[in-house]
Amino acid sequence: PTEPDVRRGLNGVVADTTAVSKVDPESNSLLYRGYPVQDLAATQPFEAVAHLLWHGELPTADELADLRAAEREHRALDDAVRSAMDLLPTDAHPMDDVRTALSVLGGRDAAGTELLDLADPTATLQHAVPLYAALPAVVTYAQRRRRGLDAVPPRDDLDHAANTLWMTFGEEPDATVVDAFNRSMILYAEHSFNASTFTARVVASTLSDVHSAVVAAVGALKGPLHGGANEAVMHAFAEIGSADRAAAWLDEALAAKRKVMGFGHRVYKRGDSRVPTMKGALDSLVAHYDRQDLADLYDALESAFVERKGIYPNLDYPAGPAYHLMGFDTETFTPLFVAARVTGWTAHVAEQQSSNALIRPLSAYVGHERREIPQP
Numbered sequence: 001p002t003e004p005d006v007r008r009g010l011n012g013v014v015a016d017t018t019a020v021s022k023v024d025p026e027s028n029s030l031l032y033r034g035y036p037v038q039d040l041a042a043t044q045p046f047e048a049v050a051h052l053l054w055h056g057e058l059p060t061a062d063e064l065a066d067l068r069a070a071e072r073e074h075r076a077l078d079d080a081v082r083s084a085m086d087l088l089p090t091d092a093h094p095m096d097d098v099r100t101a102l103s104v105l106g107g108r109d110a111a112g113t114e115l116l117d118l119a120d121p122t123a124t125l126q127h128a129v130p131l132y133a134a135l136p137a138v139v140t141y142a143q144r145r146r147r148g149l150d151a152v153p154p155r156d157d158l159d160h161a162a163n164t165l166w167m168t169f170g171e172e173p174d175a176t177v178v179d180a181f182n183r184s185m186i187l188y189a190e191h192s193f194n195a196s197t198f199t200a201r202v203v204a205s206t207l208s209d210v211h212s213a214v215v216a217a218v219g220a221l222k223g224p225l226h227g228g229a230n231e232a233v234m235h236a237f238a239e240i241g242s243a244d245r246a247a248a249w250l251d252e253a254l255a256a257k258r259k260v261m262g263f264g265h266r267v268y269k270r271g272d273s274r275v276p277t278m279k280g281a282l283d284s285l286v287a288h289y290d291r292q293d294l295a296d297l298y299d300a301l302e303s304a305f306v307e308r309k310g311i312y313p314n315l316d317y318p319a320g321p322a323y324h325l326m327g328f329d330t331e332t333f334t335p336l337f338v339a340a341r342v343t344g345w346t347a348h349v350a351e352q353q354s355s356n357a358l359i360r361p362l363s364a365y366v367g368h369e370r371r372e373i374p375q376p
């Protein structure tokens, strides 16, 4: 018999079609519904990109106003969600807070846990709006309760990005910071069949429900090989301390066969298409906060890594220090990724639903051959 063609990690496997985004490693580009992500990041508010991912087109002025109004209705921290989060210890990882909160939100919104109806993907998009709208309150409270602080009520006069910063820090956010944060959210919103999105699609393919798909995706995103890398980058920076120590730290890490988080990518092998835009946002924050020391460390580690391994940074590399400069706790970085990627996840759930095939691959068995249970 011929050996089965096993692709570990589904490496190189084309599992389905998608019209949500196109990742092209050859041209180092990323398109959301046909638009280059760097152009969206430079010109659009995050809300408009959410609409684009869900509906395939940028919103008209009226559609954007409607989405903004709907989002404001669900911005406040839900009492039941807050109580559930408070059941967790204050030193719980904020990703665990977020996973718990999303589960409670699903339970609160009975329609949101109804089984997916193959004939009605638009119902998924209707549930996506309150989900995406509620996440900033969850993520910001996850950070604040760690610091022993109360939740900050949302502000209706602020857009999604500015309001998220407001609810985190309770201070009027600076325009440079809002712009950098908005860019990061757009860059994090979608990336084809990455591990968490694929997880959401696997769950959707069984015709489960939107909240279950999103909760499962949060679990996949938490890991350091995926979303957890932005947090891990900052832990590495803290270990290294300053630019002059970067090369020696890297040599030790590589000698110990450690993965250096924020570098490498399954699809991009010559650099991540999102990095230049996020690096631009990081540069503006470095200037704003006068933190050239951090930029020097960033450059030193990157050049040492590229020189030694020929492996380039991924989006998490500039995003980690950018969130750090904005004042977020390191453990809150991956929850911010959730607040953005929930738009992509839900767009993919609706797409899976509109042309569903149960995702159920095969495995090549390598265990015992058939044998008899020993007689007592």
Ligand code: CMC
Binding pocket: 009, 194, 224, 225, 226, 227, 228, 229, 230, 258, 259, 260, 261, 262, 263, 264, 265, 266, 267, 311, 314, 315, 316
């Ligand atoms: N540090 C050290 N070595 C690396 C790294 C890294 N960050 N990335 C790749 N390599 C090496 C790896 O050790 C292997 O070497 P060898 O062939 O000698 O064993 C080779 O490069 C191929 O790596 P791989 O892990 O087999 O390739 P993959 O396609 O499975 O890896 C990856 C993709 C993202 C899991 C990996 O690059 C990695 O672990 N990076 C660090 C985690 C990270 O930054 N993740 C974020 C990904 S992008 C944004 C997101 O999803 O959040």
